[in-house]
Amino acid sequence: MLYLVTGGAGFIGSHITDRLLADGHSVRILDNFSTGKRENIPDSAAVEVIEGDVGDYDTVCTAMKQVDIVFHEAAIASVPETVGNPLASERVNYRGTVNILEAARQADVKRVMFACSAAVYGDLPELPKREDMHIKPLSPYSVDKLASEHACQMYFLLYGLETVSLRYFNVFGPRQDPSSPYSGVISIFSDQLSHGKQPTIYGDGEQTRDFVYVADVVEANISAAAAPAAAGKAINIATGSKLSINDLLKTICNIKGQPFEPNYKPGRQGDIKHSRADISAAREYLDWQPVVGFEAGLRELFEQS
Numbered sequence: 133m134l135y136l137v138t139g140g141a142g143f144i145g146s147h148i149t150d151r152l153l154a155d156g157h158s159v160r161i162l163d164n165f166s167t168g169k170r171e172n173i174p175d176s177a178a179v180e181v182i183e184g185d186v187g188d189y190d191t192v193c194t195a196m197k198q199v200d201i202v203f204h205e206a207a208i209a210s211v212p213e214t215v216g217n218p219l220a221s222e223r224v225n226y227r228g229t230v231n232i233l234e235a236a237r238q239a240d241v242k243r244v245m246f247a248c249s250a251a252v253y254g255d256l257p258e259l260p261k262r263e264d265m266h267i268k269p270l271s272p273y274s275v276d277k278l279a280s281e282h283a284c285q286m287y288f289l290l291y292g293l294e295t296v297s298l299r300y301f302n303v304f305g306p307r308q309d310p311s312s313p314y315s316g317v318i319s320i321f322s323d324q325l326s327h328g329k330q331p332t333i334y335g336d337g338e339q340t341r342d343f344v345y346v347a348d349v350v351e352a353n354i355s356a357a358a359a360p361a362a363a364g365k366a367i368n369i370a371t372g373s374k375l376s377i378n379d380l381l382k383t384i385c386n387i388k389g390q391p392f393e394p395n396y397k398p399g400r401q402g403d404i405k406h407s408r409a410d411i412s413a414a415r416e417y418l419d420w421q422p423v424v425g426f427e428a429g430l431r432e433l434f435e436q437s
């Protein structure tokens with residue numbers, strides 16, 4: 133089987149690539165290396181790399197040749213970056229997805245998995261977040277992710293192209309880049325502690341998130357590629373539990389054997405207070421649930437870094 137992983141040089145895409153290679157498959161990566169790194173791509177004869185842009189339809193068509201299954205991870209993944217440049221977000225995060233879907237339809241691809249986001253829920257207070265609830269996307273990023281999700285469902289209903297949208301919550305794990313201030317909070321805390329810096333918490337630290345380990349996200353993708361009932365669905369990928377930022381930092385400090393001494397700064401505009409998923413759809417349609425979980429994931433992460 134030939135798999136196309138867009139964004140395969142990035143954090144999540146490179147872990148999906150590792151898993152596919154371990155299963156003996158061939159992988160083609162389409163990545164423009166805007167945030168992805170060459171060192172994330174394994175040195176293997178079974179990997180082909182196309183340096184290119186998902187916003188360019190001809191490039192996407194070239195990358196789609198002979199492909200059986202697609203994992204579409206490429207995106208401008210920074211919400212603030214999309215707030216600063218909504219046109220770039222539309223071009224990459226929405227049109228890039230439509231390019232993937234149309235090229236996949238033309239190439240008779242069996243299934244496309246789309247990396248959607250919990251950001252589509254916005255700041256509505258109701259918890260846990262269910263896929264069928266009222267939502268309120270609040271940024272170019274979340275609007276383009278939601279529009280892409282609708283495009284995925286439309287391609288399934290209208291053209292019969294099998295698509296699965298996976299709404300990732302807060303993913304963490306090795307290779308998450310801490311250099312951006314908007315990157316995953318776990319990689320930022322870890323980086324600050326490793327460099328002897330005082331970790332920064334915005335607001336009172338009582339805001340909560342649903343953190344899911346990258347290996348569990350990879351398994352969700354692998355299940356989604358094969359689960360018959362998943363076609364045409366949008367499905368939360370998370371743990372279903374919540375953790376405050378204060379408790380997160382305490383846990384990291386415990387594991388690293390360092391004191392808990394955060395530097396509290398004013399809350400950031402647009403930060404969502406609480407986020408937690410209902411993962412019953414993932415159980416039902418993917419027969420998936422997280423197996424590594426939060427604490428084991430953290431330990432695994434710090435053992436590797």
Ligand SMILES: NC(=O)c1ccc[n+]([C@@H]2O[C@H](COP(=O)([O-])OP(=O)(O)OC[C@H]3O[C@@H](n4cnc5c(N)ncnc54)[C@H](O)[C@@H]3O)[C@@H](O)[C@H]2O)c1
Pocket residue numbers: 138139140141142143144145162163164165166167168169184185186187204205206207208209224228247248249250299300301302303304316
């Ligand atoms: N990390 C999370 O917690 C999280 C949560 C929700 C959703 N997501 C989504 O999961 C996907 C992967 O996220 P990630 O955390 O691995 O981010 P990442 O930035 O590490 O990976 C994105 C990859 O896409 C590539 N890319 C960006 N623009 C491109 C373009 N125009 N053409 C081709 N390649 C391009 C980048 O170079 C990078 O390799 C993204 O779609 C993101 O929106 C991530």
